Amino acid sequence: MSGRKLTIILLAILVALIAIVIGWWIGQKPESELPVEVVVPVEPIPEGTGLLVDLYFPGSGTQLVAEQREVPRESEIDKQLTRLLQELAAGPESIELFAPLPEEITVGWIHINPANVAYVDLDFAGEAARPAWGSGQEILSVYSIVNTVLLNLPEITAVILLSNGQQRPTFAGHLDTSRPLLANRNLIATTEP
Numbered sequence: 156m157s158g159r160k161l162t163i164i165l166l167a168i169l170v171a172l173i174a175i176v177i178g179w180w181i182g183q184k185p186e187s188e189l190p191v192e193v194v195v196p197v198e199p200i201p202e203g204t205g206l207l208v209d210l211y212f213p214g215s216g217t218q219l220v221a222e223q224r225e226v227p228r229e230s231e232i233d234k235q236l237t238r239l240l241q242e243l244a245a246g247p248e249s250i251e252l253f254a255p256l257p258e259e260i261t262v263g264w265i266h267i268n269p270a271n272v273a274y275v276d277l278d279f280a281g282e283a284a285r286p287a288w289g290s291g292q293e294i295l296s297v298y299s300i301v302n303t304v305l306l307n308l309p310e311i312t313a314v315i316l317l318s319n320g321q322q323r324p325t326f327a328g329h330l331d332t333s334r335p336l337l338a339n340r341n342l343i344a345t346t347e348p
Contacts, residue, residue, distance in 0.1 A: 205227050206225065206226050207223060207225055208223070208242070209221040210243050210303050211299050211343065213295035214251065215253075218344040219302060219342050222247050232267060233267050237265055239304065239308065240303075243299065244262050260277050260279055262275065262278070263278040264276045271310055271311050273304055274317060275300060275315070276317040276319070277319075279318055279319050293326055294329065294342070297330055298338075301339070306340075312335075313337055315336070316332050
């Protein structure tokens with residue numbers, strides 16, 4: 156072995172030993188000297204800095220009615236989607252509108268795939284049976300979610316609804332939910348100017 160190679164090997168061993176000693180020395184510091192993680196409380200978003208959204212709730216007829224709300228603006232699309240669905244699940248502020256889902260059905264997990272299709276899982280409180288919805292109620296309940304998502308978050312291209320983690324061909328036997336769903340503006344009530 157040449158003298159140059161031996162020198163390089165010895166230098167590498169020396170550097171490794173110094174790194175080990177420094178690592179051991181840092182690990183020996185008392186806890187009071189270690190950096191402390193600082194938790195900053197989340198401040199409520201001041202009025203006017205949130206995101207104005209239209210939540211679509213079933214009305215007394217056969218249409219969805221938009222109820223405008225300001226929700227906190229999130230930095231990531233999946234968090235904004237979750238926030239939107241939480242607001243929708245909280246129900247309408249107007250007594251003339253109805254919650255899209257009965258209490259025993261809650262929004263579970265959500266996922267957005269690379270094609271920007273949102274998967275929304277509805278938890279049926281352990282029930283495997285179909286909800287006892289008529290065709291109008293099924294259509295308004297499903298499109299309350301679909302329209303709220305797609306008309307507020309244009310980045311999302313379609314919605315796939317799941318039930319307890321499974322995609323059903325239908326929820327109550329009247330509407331095909333086996334495919335990705337697109338917004339249906341025909342169901343939205345128009346207001347006279």
